[in-house]
Amino acid sequence: MYHKLLINPSFHALLRAIDNDLAEIARKESCCDCAGALHQANYSRSPLGLPASCREYYKTRRSFCCGQCRKRFTTPSVRFFGRHRFPAPIIILISFLKRSITVLTLNQVRRYFGVTVSKRTWRRWCRWWRDCFITTKFWKQAKGLLPIKCLSDRYPRAFLLAYSGTFKDKLVAVLQFLAPLTAGTYHAV
Numbered sequence: 001m002y003h004k005l006l007i008n009p010s011f012h013a014l015l016r017a018i019d020n021d022l023a024e025i026a027r028k029e030s031c032c033d034c035a036g037a038l039h040q041a042n043y044s045r046s047p048l049g050l051p052a053s054c055r056e057y058y059k060t061r062r063s064f065c066c067g068q069c070r071k072r073f074t075t076p077s078v079r080f081f082g083r084h085r086f087p088a089p090i091i092i093l094i095s096f097l098k099r100s101i102t103v104l105t106l107n108q109v110r111r112y113f114g115v116t117v118s119k120r121t122w123r124r125w126c127r128w129w130r131d132c133f134i135t136t137k138f139w140k141q142a143k144g145l146l147p148i149k150c151l152s153d154r155y156p157r158a159f160l161l162a163y164s165g166t167f168k169d170k171l172v173a174v175l176q177f178l179a180p181l182t183a184g185t186y187h188a189v
């Protein structure tokens with residue numbers, strides 16, 4: 001079952017490696033404002049909902065600071081969905097569930113995912129996908145480039161169903177697809 005991904009350290013190690021690759025691409029650039037060199041200035045993070053064996057992969061969000069004007073450049077991420085306290089894979093997986101939000105489903109999420117999410121938080125995520133995601137600059141540009149099977153009124157569920165491969169492959173692909181939302185020009189979370 002896909003929820004086992006969340007307790008698999010190698011899955012989280014893979015996401016950290018992808019984030020490090022994204023950060024290395026950014027590090028080779030210079031400041032877009034003053035062309036100054038970028039220096040590492042990572043953020044410490046302590047996200048909710050991960051088993052102890054997986055937390056080490058989420059201790060740091062990669063970020064850089066211009067050596068001249070001090071402007072911050074936080075890089076896109078497949079692990080951190082903006083400032084959300086829950087890691088990106090948890091948000092995507094729980095948002096994938098199509099059931100209505102009831103006490104029963106909250107209990108099932110707690111049992112299967114090992115994550116306690118309040119009804120209010122889950123509703124907020126649902127609202128964001130339904131009302132905000134479709135208005136982002138990222139989505140307005142991306143939707144014209146995607147096959148029709150990716151278009152639906154249920155995101156991110158439609159993306160997970162559209163990609164091929166194992167569920168792990170699909171989830172990684174969706175996290176990579178959505179990473180631009182987490183920083184830079186398309187930052188929207």
Ligand SMILES: [Zn+2]
Pocket residue numbers: 031032033034035036066067068069070071
């Ligand atoms: Zn600068």
